[in-house]
Amino acid sequence: MKPSVGIRDVAQHAGVSNATVSNVLNRPDVVAPATRQRVLAAIEELGFVRNESARQLRAGRSRVIAYVVLDAANPFFTDVARGVEDAAREAGMALFLCNSASDDGREREYLELLHEQRVEGILITPVDAESAQVAERGTPVVLVDREATDGTRCSVAVDDVLGGELAVTHLIENGHTRIAMVGGPLSIQQVRDRREGAVRALTNAGLPLDALTFLETKSLQVAEGREAGERLVGLPASRRPTAAFCANDLLALGLLQSMTQQGLRVPDDLAVVGYDDIEFAAAAAVPLTSVRQPREQLGRTAAQLLLTENEPGHEHRHVKFQPELVVRASTSVKRRP
Amino acid sequence: MKPSVGIRDVAQHAGVSNATVSNVLNRPDVVAPATRQRVLAAIEELGFVRNESARQLRAGRSRVIAYVVLDAANPFFTDVARGVEDAAREAGMALFLCNSASDDGREREYLELLHEQRVEGILITPVDAESAQVAERGTPVVLVDREATDGTRCSVAVDDVLGGELAVTHLIENGHTRIAMVGGPLSIQQVRDRREGAVRALTNAGLPLDALTFLETKSLQVAEGREAGERLVGLPASRRPTAAFCANDLLALGLLQSMTQQGLRVPDDLAVVGYDDIEFAAAAAVPLTSVRQPREQLGRTAAQLLLTENEPGHEHRHVKFQPELVVRASTSVKRRP
DNA sequence: CCTCGATGTTGAAACGTTTTAACGCCTGAG
DNA sequence: CTCAGGCGTTAAAACGTTTCAACATCGAGG
Numbered sequence: 001m002k003p004s005v006g007i008r009d010v011a012q013h014a015g016v017s018n019a020t021v022s023n024v025l026n027r028p029d030v031v032a033p034a035t036r037q038r039v040l041a042a043i044e045e046l047g048f049v050r051n052e053s054a055r056q057l058r059a060g061r062s063r064v065i066a067y068v069v070l071d072a073a074n075p076f077f078t079d080v081a082r083g084v085e086d087a088a089r090e091a092g093m094a095l096f097l098c099n100s101a102s103d104d105g106r107e108r109e110y111l112e113l114l115h116e117q118r119v120e121g122i123l124i125t126p127v128d129a130e131s132a133q134v135a136e137r138g139t140p141v142v143l144v145d146r147e148a149t150d151g152t153r154c155s156v157a158v159d160d161v162l163g164g165e166l167a168v169t170h171l172i173e174n175g176h177t178r179i180a181m182v183g184g185p186l187s188i189q190q191v192r193d194r195r196e197g198a199v200r201a202l203t204n205a206g207l208p209l210d211a212l213t214f215l216e217t218k219s220l221q222v223a224e225g226r227e228a229g230e231r232l233v234g235l236p237a238s239r240r241p242t243a244a245f246c247a248n249d250l251l252a253l254g255l256l257q258s259m260t261q262q263g264l265r266v267p268d269d270l271a272v273v274g275y276d277d278i279e280f281a282a283a284a285a286v287p288l289t290s291v292r293q294p295r296e297q298l299g300r301t302a303a304q305l306l307l308t309e310n311e312p313g314h315e316h317r318h319v320k321f322q323p324e325l326v327v328r329a330s331t332s333v334k335r336r337p
Numbered sequence: 338m339k340p341s342v343g344i345r346d347v348a349q350h351a352g353v354s355n356a357t358v359s360n361v362l363n364r365p366d367v368v369a370p371a372t373r374q375r376v377l378a379a380i381e382e383l384g385f386v387r388n389e390s391a392r393q394l395r396a397g398r399s400r401v402i403a404y405v406v407l408d409a410a411n412p413f414f415t416d417v418a419r420g421v422e423d424a425a426r427e428a429g430m431a432l433f434l435c436n437s438a439s440d441d442g443r444e445r446e447y448l449e450l451l452h453e454q455r456v457e458g459i460l461i462t463p464v465d466a467e468s469a470q471v472a473e474r475g476t477p478v479v480l481v482d483r484e485a486t487d488g489t490r491c492s493v494a495v496d497d498v499l500g501g502e503l504a505v506t507h508l509i510e511n512g513h514t515r516i517a518m519v520g521g522p523l524s525i526q527q528v529r530d531r532r533e534g535a536v537r538a539l540t541n542a543g544l545p546l547d548a549l550t551f552l553e554t555k556s557l558q559v560a561e562g563r564e565a566g567e568r569l570v571g572l573p574a575s576r577r578p579t580a581a582f583c584a585n586d587l588l589a590l591g592l593l594q595s596m597t598q599q600g601l602r603v604p605d606d607l608a609v610v611g612y613d614d615i616e617f618a619a620a621a622a623v624p625l626t627s628v629r630q631p632r633e634q635l636g637r638t639a640a641q642l643l644l645t646e647n648e649p650g651h652e653h654r655h656v657k658f659q660p661e662l663v664v665r666a667s668t669s670v671k672r673r674p
Numbered sequence: 675c676c677t678c679g680a681t682g683t684t685g686a687a688a689c690g691t692t693t694t695a696a697c698g699c700c701t702g703a704g
Numbered sequence: 705c706t707c708a709g710g711c712g713t714t715a716a717a718a719c720g721t722t723t724c725a726a727c728a729t730c731g732a733g734g
Binding site for chain 1: 719721723724
Binding site: 004052055056057072075079085091096097099101109112113115117137140222228253257258279282283284286312 | 401
């Protein structure tokens with residue numbers, strides 16, 4: 001490997017001073033065209049690559065933001081990430097993605113590393129409420145898909161209570177009076193909020209609270225949805241719910257699969273509502289009714305908030321989006337031809 | 338914001354020299370327990386966070402590797418990334434994910450940035466063959482899911498020709514003689530290889546080459562699969578293929594959805610084989626026959642190769658895994674009860 | 675002819691770590 | 705009493721940039 005060619009090698013090779021090379025790199029307009037060409041040629045010739053560590057050390061700035069994502073395997077988060085990246089790149093920033101995989105140990109390690117890297121800012125969907133506290137260490141942090149309870153930072157979230165309410169109200173309007181909610185663990189704020197919304201929907205409709213059966217899952221992944229489906233089918237027909245509201249689409253897809261495998265039809269035997277409206281929800285063979293969140297916009301807004309963070313008169317803001325019900329075949333009584 | 342507390346502030350506060358603080362950070366065993374405690378206390382008290390830029394500038398090392406992923410929204414790649422991350426973290430390295438989103442401009446920018454960051458190594462699934470060349474700049478690079486043609490770097494790949502052969506042979510064995518292959522663009526090596534495998538399967542079975550209709554798509558995403566489905570159904574019944582081999586599962590899922598919407602049954606009217614065996618393939622309402630690749634292992638091996646890259650006697654290696662056909666309902670003639 | 679401002683370029687001082695060689699101190703052996 | 709060697713600590717020199725004040729050079733305006 002080359003003994004690393006530095007800015008002074010370039011300078012020498014081009015017959016100028018290091019300062020000029022630096023100027024070519026950072027303020028090309030300030031240096032005379034002829035000199036600039038000469039320097040660029042030298043850079044090319046020597047294969048110079050700017051050492052970002054040194055730059056950052058001296059300049060203090062870093063051109064990189066990071067998004068610590070809760071579950072990189074969940075398309076919801078990759079969509080949010082896309083929004084983040086679009087906004088970041090418009091501002092000339094690059095995005096590093098870190099996957100905490102719902103593990104608060106990993107999350108902590110990544111946060112520590114990112115602080116040490118002096119990234120310009122951190123977006124995070126934290127594993128739980130406490131871990132959200134930990135983050136403050138000088139680097140601006142914005143919470144994504146979680147609401148900041150204190151006023152110490154910005155957050156961008158979606159109204160999950162409303163989302164749950166929309167979903168279950170829709171089921172009730174379709175005549176369902178025995179409804180299951182599938183989701184968990186309850187340590188996740190989203191799950192709690194969505195359940196609260198579901199309960200509110202019952203109340204609004206004058207239904208008793210036991211119209212809702214809560215099936216708790218260990219995680220929000222497909223396999224857990226399948227497992228919940230088996231539990232559901234195991235119930236005696238008289239008590240079995242006629243509709244299920246899943247805390248996210250992964251669960252709903254698992255549930256859907258489980259139904260089909262066990263010979264039950266959706267929506268005829270069981271109506272299913274998911275949450276997030278990921279692309280695979282629409283692409284499922286029984287297209288899934290789901291609660292859509294503005295995923296890209298969530299990410300985009302979070303990034304924009306983050307980037308205003310060290311402007312002079314910055315006030316921490318809490319943006320909250322409204323979810324929206326998207327009705328598809330998995331809940332419509334009449335099948336499409 | 339704090340005026341950033343440095344190692345010398347800590348040193349002063351603990352009544353030792355900076356070198357000792359540095360030792361506490363990097364070789365804790367070399368410093369006397371009493372002193373160490375004092376230093377740690379000072380660090381805690383002042384809220385000191387090591388400046389990684391400075392560390393890296395001086396030490397030359399970086400504790401970070403990066404994976405430039407082709408499409409973060411494709412679960413195949415997030416699974417590969419999981420493997421990478423597991424291997425990385427076993428070696429005490431952190432992983433930064435960058436999403437090129439199949440855009441060679443983005444890819445180039447990220448590569449440049451990563452080189453500037455002096456990351457310890459780069460894994461990449463390049464957008465195309467040429468962009469793979471660009472990468473060499475001093476930082477070790479390992480190709481993931483692509484075979485390096487020259488001997489200048491390691492690569493980890495899966496035998497895509499064999500995969501295509503497996504898929505189409507399976508269809509032929511099930512009696513299909515008019516088969517569509519859906520995939521594209523052809524600039525992607527994988528698509529070409531899988532098609533080559535498909536052709537080989539025809540040849541092996543003594544079928545004419547025009548038994549295979551190639552439907553080229555613009556990308557490997559769900560929407561394109563849907564679109565291809567419409568094209569397929571539009572064909573006159575006499576010429577319409579009875580089976581489709583899709584270059585990846587996203588296409589297959591789109592195709593599947595399109596079939597159902599248009600009132601065609603899978604596999605009765607059209608058998609479908611996907612590629613990658615992502616989790617959603619098994620979770621589809623008509624579970625998808627697919628060609629499985631060892632996703633986590635692909636990532637894991639790539640990371641391990643990368644980490645041996647600057648050991649003294651390193652030889653560039655090209656690892657190639659075998660794919661495996663997973664048969665499910667989307668191609669089995671008899672439906673499960 | 676002098677001054678002035680504009681335009682380009684530069685020398686040298688940071689930035690916050692790690693690292694190396696040297697240092698003082700102490701202990702135990704000779 | 706000396707000396708070797710181990711131990712813990714330190715002063716100072718890097719690492720490769722950016723930045724700032726200062727310095728040439730030159731053409732124009734007085």
